[in-house]
Amino acid sequence: MAFRSLLGKTKPLLGFRPIDQRLGLSCRGLQTFSLPDLPYDYGALEPAISGEIMELHHKKHHQTYITNYNKALEQLHEAMEKGDTQTVVKLQSAIKFNGGGHVNHSIFWKNLTPVSVSGGDLPHGNLGWAIDTGFGSFEKLVAKINTEGAAVQGSGWVWLALDKELKKLVVETTANQDPLVTKGPNLVPLVGIDVWEHAYYLQYKNVRPDYLKNIWKVMNWKYAGQVYDEFTSQV
Numbered sequence: 001m002a003f004r005s006l007l008g009k010t011k012p013l014l015g016f017r018p019i020d021q022r023l024g025l026s027c028r029g030l031q032t033f034s035l036p037d038l039p040y041d042y043g044a045l046e047p048a049i050s051g052e053i054m055e056l057h058h059k060k061h062h063q064t065y066i067t068n069y070n071k072a073l074e075q076l077h078e079a080m081e082k083g084d085t086q087t088v089v090k091l092q093s094a095i096k097f098n099g100g101g102h103v104n105h106s107i108f109w110k111n112l113t114p115v116s117v118s119g120g121d122l123p124h125g126n127l128g129w130a131i132d133t134g135f136g137s138f139e140k141l142v143a144k145i146n147t148e149g150a151a152v153q154g155s156g157w158v159w160l161a162l163d164k165e166l167k168k169l170v171v172e173t174t175a176n177q178d179p180l181v182t183k184g185p186n187l188v189p190l191v192g193i194d195v196w197e198h199a200y201y202l203q204y205k206n207v208r209p210d211y212l213k214n215i216w217k218v219m220n221w222k223y224a225g226q227v228y229d230e231f232t233s234q235v
């Protein structure tokens with residue numbers, strides 16, 4: 001799936017019109033982002049993840065990243081029009097944090113699916129083979145991700161990624177809301193697990209390893225396999 005499609009719906013930035021719209025030329029009009037719908041009900045991942053967590057996580061946390069990302073984009077646009085370089089530079093951290101939060105959560109929702117659909121079904125096909133080849137077994141991969149995810153200090157993410165140049169699977173972690181691309185331009189996210197406390201605290205309290213143990217019960221390996229096949233088939 002193209003990365004662009006993971007980012008949800010966009011709408012024109014209020015107050016700005018695409019450049020040269022009247023002339024029908026391609027434009028660089030800024031766009032803002034809106035909260036993507038979840039492909040399942042908030043309670044559909046229970047008992048692995050409670051409906052209360054899912055609703056807060058989606059409606060409040062993800063929405064806040066989007067709201068602040070949109071604000072930063074608007075401020076960036078204004079600063080660039082004024083030639084205000086100091087403000088352009090100052091906005092980079094807000095764009096990275098909130099834009100990263102939007103990117104990461106948009107992937108995370110797709111990584112999960114109810115058990116009644118295919119949640120927790122083991123990866124098979126090309127991705128299944130690649131996991132066995134790269135990590136020895138599926139169980140060893142899960143153990144590695146759980147160990148690295150539990151060891152993330154503070155807030156962050158643990159990822160199963162495809163290095164699309166080397167055609168190799170890797171496990172990575174990122175801090176805060178840094179998206180995976182900050183660890184390498186060739187890394188394609190297949191599975192991203194949110195290890196911020198807001199993702200599990202209401203249900204698992206401070207026991208992040210229990211959350212990591214249970215999230216595999218609602219993992220959407222079908223989605224990860226589709227992304228893997230798409231990027232490994234590219235020449």
Ligand SMILES: [Fe+2]
Binds near residue numbers: 057105194196198199
């Ligand atoms: Fe989150």
